[in-house]
Amino acid sequence: MKNEQIGKATSRVDGRAKVTGEAKYAAEFNVPDLTYGFVVSSAIARGKIKSIDTSKALAVNGVLQVFTHENRPGYVWGDEKYQDKDSPPGSPFRPLYQSEIQFSMQPIALVVAETFELARYGASLVEVAYKQDAFDTNFEANIEKAYVPEKYKSTPPPDPRGKPEKAFADAALQIETEYTHPSEHHNPMEMHASVAVWEKDGKLTVYDKIQGVDNSQQYIANAFGMDKEEVRVISPFVGGAFGSGLRPQYQLFLAVLAARELKRSVKVMLTRQQMFSFGHRPKTTQRLAVGAAEDGKLEAIQHDAFAETSKFEDYSENVITWPGVLYKCDNMKLSHKLVGLDVYTPLDMRAPGGTTGIFALECTMDELAYKAGVDPVEFRLKNYSEKDQNQDKPFSSKELKECYRQGAEKFGWSKRNPEPRSMKEGHNLIGWGMAHGAWEATQKEASAKAVLSPDGKLTVSSATADIGTGTYTVMTQIAADTLGLPLQDVTFLLGDTSLPKSPLEGGSWTVSSVGSAVKAACDKVREKLFKLAQQVENSPLKDAKFEEVRFTDGKISLQQDASKAVTITAALKQNGGESIEEQVDSKPADKQDNYAPYTHAATFVEVKVDEDLGTVKVTRIVSAIAGGRVINPKTARSQILGGMVWGIGVALEEEAVMDNNLGRFMNHDLDKYHVPVNADVHDMEVIFVEEKDDIVNPLGAKGLGEIGIVSVAPAIVNAIFHATGKRVRELPVTLDKLL
Amino acid sequence: MENNSPALPPKQTVKLRINGAEKQLELAPWTSLLDALREHLNLTGTKKGCDHGQCGACTVLVDGRRINSCLTLAMMQEDKEITTVEGLAKDGELHPVQQAFINHDAFQCGYCTPGQICSVIGLVNEGKAKTLDDIRDLMSGNICRCGAYVNIVKVVQEALERSETR
Numbered sequence: 023m024k025n026e027q028i029g030k031a032t033s034r035v036d037g038r039a040k041v042t043g044e045a046k047y048a049a050e051f052n053v054p055d056l057t058y059g060f061v062v063s064s065a066i067a068r069g070k071i072k073s074i075d076t077s078k079a080l081a082v083n084g085v086l087q088v089f090t091h092e093n094r095p096g097y098v099w100g101d102e103k104y105q106d107k108d109s110p111p112g113s114p115f116r117p118l119y120q121s122e123i124q125f126s127m128q129p130i131a132l133v134v135a136e137t138f139e140l141a142r143y144g145a146s147l148v149e150v151a152y153k154q155d156a157f158d159t160n161f162e163a164n165i166e167k168a169y170v171p172e173k174y175k176s177t178p179p180p181d182p183r184g185k186p187e188k189a190f191a192d193a194a195l196q197i198e199t200e201y202t203h204p205s206e207h208h209n210p211m212e213m214h215a216s217v218a219v220w221e222k223d224g225k226l227t228v229y230d231k232i233q234g235v236d237n238s239q240q241y242i243a244n245a246f247g248m249d250k251e252e253v254r255v256i257s258p259f260v261g262g263a264f265g266s267g268l269r270p271q272y273q274l275f276l277a278v279l280a281a282r283e284l285k286r287s288v289k290v291m292l293t294r295q296q297m298f299s300f301g302h303r304p305k306t307t308q309r310l311a312v313g314a315a316e317d318g319k320l321e322a323i324q325h326d327a328f329a330e331t332s333k334f335e336d337y338s339e340n341v342i343t344w345p346g347v348l349y350k351c352d353n354m355k356l357s358h359k360l361v362g363l364d365v366y367t368p369l370d371m372r373a374p375g376g377t378t379g380i381f382a383l384e385c386t387m388d389e390l391a392y393k394a395g396v397d398p399v400e401f402r403l404k405n406y407s408e409k410d411q412n413q414d415k416p417f418s419s420k421e422l423k424e425c426y427r428q429g430a431e432k433f434g435w436s437k438r439n440p441e442p443r444s445m446k447e448g449h450n451l452i453g454w455g456m457a458h459g460a461w462e463a464t465q466k467e468a469s470a471k472a473v474l475s476p477d478g479k480l481t482v483s484s485a486t487a488d489i490g491t492g493t494y495t496v497m498t499q500i501a502a503d504t505l506g507l508p509l510q511d512v513t514f515l516l517g518d519t520s521l522p523k524s525p526l527e528g529g530s531w532t533v534s535s536v537g538s539a540v541k542a543a544c545d546k547v548r549e550k551l552f553k554l555a556q557q558v559e560n561s562p563l564k565d566a567k568f569e570e571v572r573f574t575d576g577k578i579s580l581q582q583d584a585s586k587a588v589t590i591t592a593a594l595k596q597n598g599g600e601s602i603e604e605q606v607d608s609k610p611a612d613k614q615d616n617y618a619p620y621t622h623a624a625t626f627v628e629v630k631v632d633e634d635l636g637t638v639k640v641t642r643i644v645s646a647i648a649g650g651r652v653i654n655p656k657t658a659r660s661q662i663l664g665g666m667v668w669g670i671g672v673a674l675e676e677e678a679v680m681d682n683n684l685g686r687f688m689n690h691d692l693d694k695y696h697v698p699v700n701a702d703v704h705d706m707e708v709i710f711v712e713e714k715d716d717i718v719n720p721l722g723a724k725g726l727g728e729i730g731i732v733s734v735a736p737a738i739v740n741a742i743f744h745a746t747g748k749r750v751r752e753l754p755v756t757l758d759k760l761l
Numbered sequence: 762m763e764n765n766s767p768a769l770p771p772k773q774t775v776k777l778r779i780n781g782a783e784k785q786l787e788l789a790p791w792t793s794l795l796d797a798l799r800e801h802l803n804l805t806g807t808k809k810g811c812d813h814g815q816c817g818a819c820t821v822l823v824d825g826r827r828i829n830s831c832l833t834l835a836m837m838q839e840d841k842e843i844t845t846v847e848g849l850a851k852d853g854e855l856h857p858v859q860q861a862f863i864n865h866d867a868f869q870c871g872y873c874t875p876g877q878i879c880s881v882i883g884l885v886n887e888g889k890a891k892t893l894d895d896i897r898d899l900m901s902g903n904i905c906r907c908g909a910y911v912n913i914v915k916v917v918q919e920a921l922e923r924s925e926t927r
Binding site: 044143 | 796804807
């Protein structure tokens with residue numbers, strides 16, 4: 023019997039709350055007697071605060087206090103107290119710790135007032151005198167000083183394989199490229215915000231924008247020397263995050279500090295400008311040297327990355343691992359070095375490393391395919407990898423060939439004339455390009471609890487998050503499916519530290535990790551229910567074995583004879599009016615260690631480039647995805663569509679521009695930092711190819727939050743080459759680069 | 762109290778008509794309509810995404826026209842009919858545009874959604890959108906960082922069809 027909820031295109035269970043305005047995001051918990059904090063940001067990139075005069079702000083009626091490094095209470099300031107679950111190695115930034123300025127727009131004061139307007143006004147009255155020091159924000163000028171970190175946050179580059187230098191030198195075809203990806207900011211629509219609620223007994227309830235409440239709780243407990251029991255963190259809805267909510271941001275620290283000192287509840291929401299004052303996707307330059315035989319068969323790949331980090335933490339991401347995953351090649355050398363600048367530490371941003379690395383890799387391979395005179399799809403088939411060569415492990419499953427086939431067919435790839443500038447429509451040059459990509463399909467340890475009440479209603483919970491990914495919906499489906507209940511009888515709770523532990527919501531591992539825990543908890547309830555069903559008077563299941571029954575439509579029945587059934591509510595009556603309660607800690611099965619689990623994608627793009635104006639329109643994108651079993655095709659499609667939209671942003675629009683005279687990202691708002699809008703998005707199609715995977719986790723689902731973005735930007739850039747004959751190697755491809 | 766800061770103008774009584782109900786507030790004159798809704802009336806369905814008119818998350822309907830509520834002061838909107846996302850459902854039944862957002866999965870995180878919904882209703886009222894490109898252009902004041910545009914466009918098409926057959 024097919025399960026009935028998994029695989030169904032169900033509308034979001036939290037949809038009604040979101041379209042009516044009932045869904046409450048962090049800044050929307052308006053508790054009684056609330057005060058408002060407004061952050062003052064540093065005007066310089068490096069130096070010291072000589073003096074900070076808060077008297078004018080404090081003189082305003084309604085301003086309660088201005089917190090600075092001078093009057094903040096004494097805490098334990100050791101690095102380890104400020105490290106969180108996503109910290110890179112190094113010394114984390116500590117708000118209001120000292121007079122030293124480490125980066126532009128560093129928070130240097132919090133003005134707290136009775137109203138938002140007064141706090142904002144008060145912040146404008148704080149007068150700061152600085153001693154400016156020389157600073158380094160110039161990436162290009164420092165690239166040759168790049169260093170190998172003592173410890174990588176990401177997977178360390180694997181040891182070289184074969185003889186990459188010699189194989190390159192001997193190769194019939196050689197190509198050397200340099201690709202650059204700018205700094206980008208996440209810019210979720212909801213700015214980061216925290217409401218720290220001061221409870222009568224000195225405990226705190228904190229509403230925070232975070233991709234994992236456990237992380238905020240641990241951070242507060244450590245930084246403020248509190249017991250975890252004294253801090254409850256709640257985050258039922260997150261207005262997008264894309265990685266920006268993996269680490270607790272400074273508004274959380276400041277709200278908690280103010281609440282504890284004032285013994286009042288405090289709300290702090292950052293401004294959109296301040297959203298450019300913390301983690302971002304690091305600017306990265308990549309150099310590739312690739313050698314191939316005449317026919318395009320790869321013989322050597324060298325891939326070196328130089329990526330931005332701060333002067334205080336060594337952030338790194340998996341930029342250069344992708345050749346070893348995506349292309350079969352026996353001679354490979356991969357390196358990742360860091361460029362330390364006076365900026366805030368970069369932070370995982372949707373497919374961190376993958377977006378950056380696959381862009382450079384896939385554009386380089388397009389260049390090489392042209393050099394070899396081989397069709398780009400043919401080229402990839404010729405160099406198809408059957409294992410992750412970095413780890414020397416076979417894939418748990420890989421239906422990438424099917425992605426090429428179905429994607430190409432839907433797109434009409436076979437009609438492509440490979441000649442650049444061969445297709446025209448009026449003053450528009452038309453280009454077709456493609457790329458492929460991969461992303462890790464990881465399972466982490468996670469816990470979940472299932473409570474089935476005597477009336478047959480099931481509540482399942484785990485302290486995970488739903489940042490728009492559909493967690494509420496798919497967990498509800500998984501639970502309902504396992505116990506054969508209608509969706510409306512199942513409630514999934516998340517975003518509360520009082521719930522069972524969950525990993526950070528990121529890395530495309532939530533369905534795999536939390537979903538497996540939800541399934542395991544419900545499986546235990548199932549076993550109990552079956553035993554209870556056997557105890558029902560004259561139970562038709564008395565002699566049945568557990569393996570012989572199924573749970574559907576609120577009933578437990580024999581697979582062979584559906585008429586032999588006991589309703590779940592009847593079985594529950596045997597439990598003495600009590601709920602069935604099961605909590606499990608789930609972890610990856612040992613057999614996973616022998617495999618490399620990845621999702622894969624192939625993307626085909628059409629662009630139209632106005633020859634006179636240099637404007638690029640992405641008129642068509644087809645992405646074929648191999649992501650294992652799809653729990654909910656509706657929300658899954660939306661995630662992939664979102665990734666495609668991000669790919670357009672990466673390829674054509676997004677760039678945080680560093681002004682090296684000021685040491686500041688100068689386009690720090692949504693007017694000048696461009697993200698895709700409705701007019702930028704045209705036809706998009708998503709294909710999920712069938713992929714069976716018994717290894718990746720008990721659900722066979724791989725997670726889809728990041729695979730949607732990785733192959734889109736290179737496919738667009740490759741299409742632009744096909745349209746114009748111009749190979750742009752620096753993102754974003756703005757019109758000035760095409761004229 | 763000795764006070765050397767510039768004198769702040771006193772709070773004023775502001776009467777707003779929101780979702781059909783009269784609301785009387787004592788507000789500092791510099792309070793935006795957005796902050797009046799979110800912080801003074803607890804109507805947090807209207808979202809703050811930039812506070813500068815650059816993202817559209819705060820879109821509400823004033824006399825049927827869509828505006829960015831962060832770019833107007835509350836006291837400038839007296840004697841007008843203000844509709845927020847909380848005022849669209851009638852007797853528990855969703856407005857067709859709200860229902861269409863659910864049906865087409867035209868959102869993910871949901872933060873831009875109230876603004877998008879008000880914007881769709883405003884766009885239909887304007888009667889200017891005739892083509893697919895019109896729809897895309899005229900919805901471009903509402904950013905959706907999750908990237909639900911393809912599905913949002915379907916909602917708009919459906920809403921326009923509905924308005925024609927009415």
